[in-house]
Amino acid sequence: MDILFQPFLNHFSKNLPLSDxxxxxxxxxxxxxxxxxxxxxxxxxxxHDFAYFVIKGAVRSFYLKDGIEVNTWFALENDMVxxxxxxxxxxxxxxxxxxxxxxxxxINIKKIKPLxxxxxxxxxFINAIIEEYALFLEDKIYFSQMMxxxxxxxxxxxxxxxxxxxxxxxxxxxxxGITRETLSRLRAK
Amino acid sequence: MDILFQPFLNHFSKNLPLSDxxxxxxxxxxxxxxxxxxxxxxxxxxxHDFAYFVIKGAVRSFYLKDGIEVNTWFALENDMVxxxxxxxxxxxxxxxxxxxxxxxxxINIKKIKPLxxxxxxxxxFINAIIEEYALFLEDKIYFSQMMxxxxxxxxxxxxxxxxxxxxxxxxxxxxxGITRETLSRLRAK
DNA sequence: GATTTCATTTGACATATATCACAAAATCAT
DNA sequence: ATGATTTTGTGATATATGTCAAATGAAATC
Numbered sequence: 001m002d003i004l005f006q007p008f009l010n011h012f013s014k015n016l017p018l019s020d021x022x023x024x025x026x027x028x029x030x031x032x033x034x035x036x037x038x039x040x041x042x043x044x045x046x047x048h049d050f051a052y053f054v055i056k057g058a059v060r061s062f063y064l065k066d067g068i069e070v071n072t073w074f075a076l077e078n079d080m081v082x083x084x085x086x087x088x089x090x091x092x093x094x095x096x097x098x099x100x101x102x103x104x105x106x107i108n109i110k111k112i113k114p115l116x117x118x119x120x121x122x123x124x125f126i127n128a129i130i131e132e133y134a135l136f137l138e139d140k141i142y143f144s145q146m147m148x149x150x151x152x153x154x155x156x157x158x159x160x161x162x163x164x165x166x167x168x169x170x171x172x173x174x175x176x177g178i179t180r181e182t183l184s185r186l187r188a189k
Numbered sequence: 190m191d192i193l194f195q196p197f198l199n200h201f202s203k204n205l206p207l208s209d210x211x212x213x214x215x216x217x218x219x220x221x222x223x224x225x226x227x228x229x230x231x232x233x234x235x236x237h238d239f240a241y242f243v244i245k246g247a248v249r250s251f252y253l254k255d256g257i258e259v260n261t262w263f264a265l266e267n268d269m270v271x272x273x274x275x276x277x278x279x280x281x282x283x284x285x286x287x288x289x290x291x292x293x294x295x296i297n298i299k300k301i302k303p304l305x306x307x308x309x310x311x312x313x314f315i316n317a318i319i320e321e322y323a324l325f326l327e328d329k330i331y332f333s334q335m336m337x338x339x340x341x342x343x344x345x346x347x348x349x350x351x352x353x354x355x356x357x358x359x360x361x362x363x364x365x366g367i368t369r370e371t372l373s374r375l376r377a378k
Numbered sequence: 379g380a381t382t383t384c385a386t387t388t389g390a391c392a393t394a395t396a397t398c399a400c401a402a403a404a405t406c407a408t
Numbered sequence: 409a410t411g412a413t414t415t416t417g418t419g420a421t422a423t424a425t426g427t428c429a430a431a432t433g434a435a436a437t438c
Contacts, residue, residue, distance in 0.1 A: 016306070116312070124305055127312065134273050146252070179395075357384090
């Protein structure tokens with residue numbers, strides 16, 4: 001088993017039993033990818049069987065709205081990349097693209113999910129992934145509704161400073177739901 | 190077992206085996222509630238061990254922002270009511286209140302969740318609930334980001350006409366992220 | 379059925395942000 | 409290094425939506 005798989009397995013089995021046998025079973029459907037900046041993992045409107053885990057690097061997700069890119073989230077080290085849409089046979093709503101040269105784990109969710117019905121450890125492992133994802137989505141919604149643009153930016157500065165160092169402001173602006181001009185003006189204060 | 194539990198059990202076990210024994214095990218932690226309009230299920234900033242399933246009626250969820258109620262979602266028949274925050278020992282961010290006299294199933298999530306580690310059917314059942322919830326959140330985010338106010342309203346008219354008949358426009362407006370005055374003007378067209 | 383309470387609509391004005399246009403700075407590639 | 413591309417910043421104006429205030433309409437309560 002590749003040692004690079006460990007952070008992923010550990011991250012989602014903190015309070016769960018995960019035997020060596022089960023780990024091995026999961027690892028069959030994992031693989032390491034080394035990809036360059038601008039590489040596209042998932043294309044808008046296409047179907048995909050994979051989710052990804054960021055070992056090193058940065059990924060962004062966006063969709064096109066009237067020809068303009070709307071960035072929806074960014075993933076850095078130890079974050080997951082993917083969308084539940086993809087694992088329910090719907091085409092992806094978003095394009096997911098590398099912002100930096102990155103090392104990722106590709107996870108064949110389509111093949112792992114059926115194992116949930118027969119292996120209780122895998123069921124709990126997958127559940128941990130989805131639950132963390134749902135919590136992330138709840139946070140995202142609360143964050144976007146509850147705050148005005150300035151406070152959203154300040155929260156980002158406070159909670160995710162790495163994001164501001166590594167992701168262009170143009171992307172950050174559309175993530176915050178404002179134009180890059182407006183973000184530039186907010187920063188001037 | 191109360192016959193009213195059936196819709197809930199069936200809804201989340203469509204593609205899952207769920208033995209009579211497991212059903213009985215789950216039902217220990219379910220109970221039927223008949224409550225009146227305006228009854229508060231969950232209070233903002235308080236901790237709760239329960240999620241709910243709407244058999245009949247309507248529920249809304251909102252938080253206070255500068256003293257103004259911001260409505261975040263509405264649940265009708267066969268919808269779940271709750272937040273993952275509550276099941277990770279965080280206080281609720283939102284108040285959940287009945288909009289109509291309702292019949293609900295109260296689900297003691299806190300007591301059911303530990304059973305996931307020993308009962309694979311329960312693990313998959315709970316996973317189905319969380320996965321549907323995460324898909325709901327993905328939709329909600331996409332809907333709120335992708336559309337302007339008019340299109341959001343028209344989508345609601347098209348996809349959830351019952352909501353407009355049963356939920357006051359004041360609540361709908363803040364759900365759409367606009368004031369009731371603005372919604373009123375949009376409707377005038 | 380009358381009265382109070384709540385929900386919706388309309389008007390006048392203020393404000394934040396978008397849009398368009400362009401300039402400056404930083405980064406990338408040859 | 410040097411030119412080309414990308415990223416960020418600034419100005420002038422337009423526009424959608426918010427805010428405050430008041431009137432109308434509907435629903436609940438006694």
